[in-house]
Amino acid sequence: MEDLYKENDDEFKKMNNNEDDQEEEQENSSEEQEEEMNKINIYNNNEFQLDKVLNFFFNNNIISKTKFCSKCGKPMILESNITYMDGKVWRCRSKVGKHDVKINIRENSVFENINIPLPIIYFLILYCFTEKYSIDKSYIEIKDNQNLFWDKNCTKNSISKLYSLLRERIKNSMHKIWKNNLMGNNPSEHGYPVFEIDESEIIGNNEIIYWMFGIIDRISKDSRVFCVLNDRTSNNLMKIIKDNISTNENVDMDLDEEYLENARIYSDCFASYQPNTFRDSGYILKRVNHSVWFGYGNFHTNNVEGLWSQIKRLSNNFSGLNIGKLEELYPSENEKKNYLDSWIYYALFFREVEKKKLSRKGRIKLLINYIKI
Ligand SMILES: [Zn+2]
Numbered sequence: 328m329e330d331l332y333k334e335n336d337d338e339f340k341k342m343n344n345n346e347d348d349q350e351e352e353q354e355n356s357s358e359e360q361e362e363e364m365n366k367i368n369i370y371n372n373n374e375f376q377l378d379k380v381l382n383f384f385f386n387n388n389i390i391s392k393t394k395f396c397s398k399c400g401k402p403m404i405l406e407s408n409i410t411y412m413d414g415k416v417w418r419c420r421s422k423v424g425k426h427d428v429k430i431n432i433r434e435n436s437v438f439e440n441i442n443i444p445l446p447i448i449y450f451l452i453l454y455c456f457t458e459k460y461s462i463d464k465s466y467i468e469i470k471d472n473q474n475l476f477w478d479k480n481c482t483k484n485s486i487s488k489l490y491s492l493l494r495e496r497i498k499n500s501m502h503k504i505w506k507n508n509l510m511g512n513n514p515s516e517h518g519y520p521v522f523e524i525d526e527s528e529i530i531g532n533n534e535i536i537y538w539m540f541g542i543i544d545r546i547s548k549d550s551r552v553f554c555v556l557n558d559r560t561s562n563n564l565m566k567i568i569k570d571n572i573s574t575n576e577n578v579d580m581d582l583d584e585e586y587l588e589n590a591r592i593y594s595d596c597f598a599s600y601q602p603n604t605f606r607d608s609g610y611i612l613k614r615v616n617h618s619v620w621f622g623y624g625n626f627h628t629n630n631v632e633g634l635w636s637q638i639k640r641l642s643n644n645f646s647g648l649n650i651g652k653l654e655e656l657y658p659s660e661n662e663k664k665n666y667l668d669s670w671i672y673y674a675l676f677f678r679e680v681e682k683k684k685l686s687r688k689g690r691i692k693l694l695i696n697y698i699k700i
């Protein structure tokens with residue numbers, strides 16, 4: 328994974344040869360000035376021409392750059408065709424086989440069902456989504472710069488759909504990466520990895536509260552967060568722990584002081600965190616009793632608590648969502664979970680950006696790695 332985040336200008340230039348480096352040199356200017364400067368750099372060139380935009384998506388594997396005919400298996404040809412929104416279509420015409428096959432260039436891409444012209448999608452992804460703009464702010468940006476897109480337009484609804492698909496992609500990619508890489512590669516001063524676990528409220532009212540459960544590696548600060556809705560049972564949380572943390576080697580010891588010195592998981596005293604249950608599953612748990620003392624030395628859960636405030640800040644408190652709206656838009660548990668999860672992962676994306684101090688380029692590169700095919 329590490330390689331993905333390294334700044335590599337050459338590679339980025341290949342990715343987007345219109346990129347102007349000047350914006351990188353303004354670290355001391357105020358945010359507003361920087362934004363203004365970005366605009367000048369961005370908008371005075373012709374990077375929104377369809378061919379350039381298409382090349383960007385092709386070269387970064389966001390849209391597949393080759394297609395094979397379903398009838399004869401031969402590579403298809405990219406043709407201009409104004410009846411398609413993008414003005415292009417994959418085509419195979421065979422006199423011998425008597426077929427004429429056309430395939431939309433967006434097929435199987437993240438944009439397949441998005442009703443927005445590609446140059447505007449490009450603009451939204453590079454200059455709005457990765458800047459954490461709201462739907463409304465993104466929409467205004469499009470309106471303000473309509474001359475760049477030959478007066479083509481899009482609706483707020485389409486922007487919302489695009490953003491939720493992008494968040495979904497980020498989520499799926501992170502899950503895939505996590506599956507192949509169990510946490511626990513960062514030994515603490517004890518020589519073994521140490522984790523903090525905790526749950527935090529996402530939204531709620533008097534009747535119901537939805538929660539997220541998180542694990543953070545104390546040394547690397549790598550973290551994983553999962554929406555658990557209202558299921559904070561020991562069973563449910565242990566399932567997540569088992570999927571993500573490798574077990575202790577010597578858990579046969581008695582639950583005495585010496586044993587706790589080897590603790591690998593720290594939690595608060597919430598009822599689902601029982602040392603016995605954890606030991607049965609192969610983990611040594613140390614609980615920090617917040618009502619008696621707020622932890623001393625190594626006995627604390629400060630890291631995971633810091634994670635919660637980051638996630639809430641970076642997701643703009645889950646985009647200012649309230650529970651009534653959530654229930655209305657996403658009645659089923661699965662839909663709700665997916666939706667809340669997607670905001671968690673969007674926030675984790677920006678946490679990674681902050682942690683690695685990524686520039687705008689780095690942030691775009693990171694996003695591409697998450698959304699490419
Ligand atoms: Zn064919």
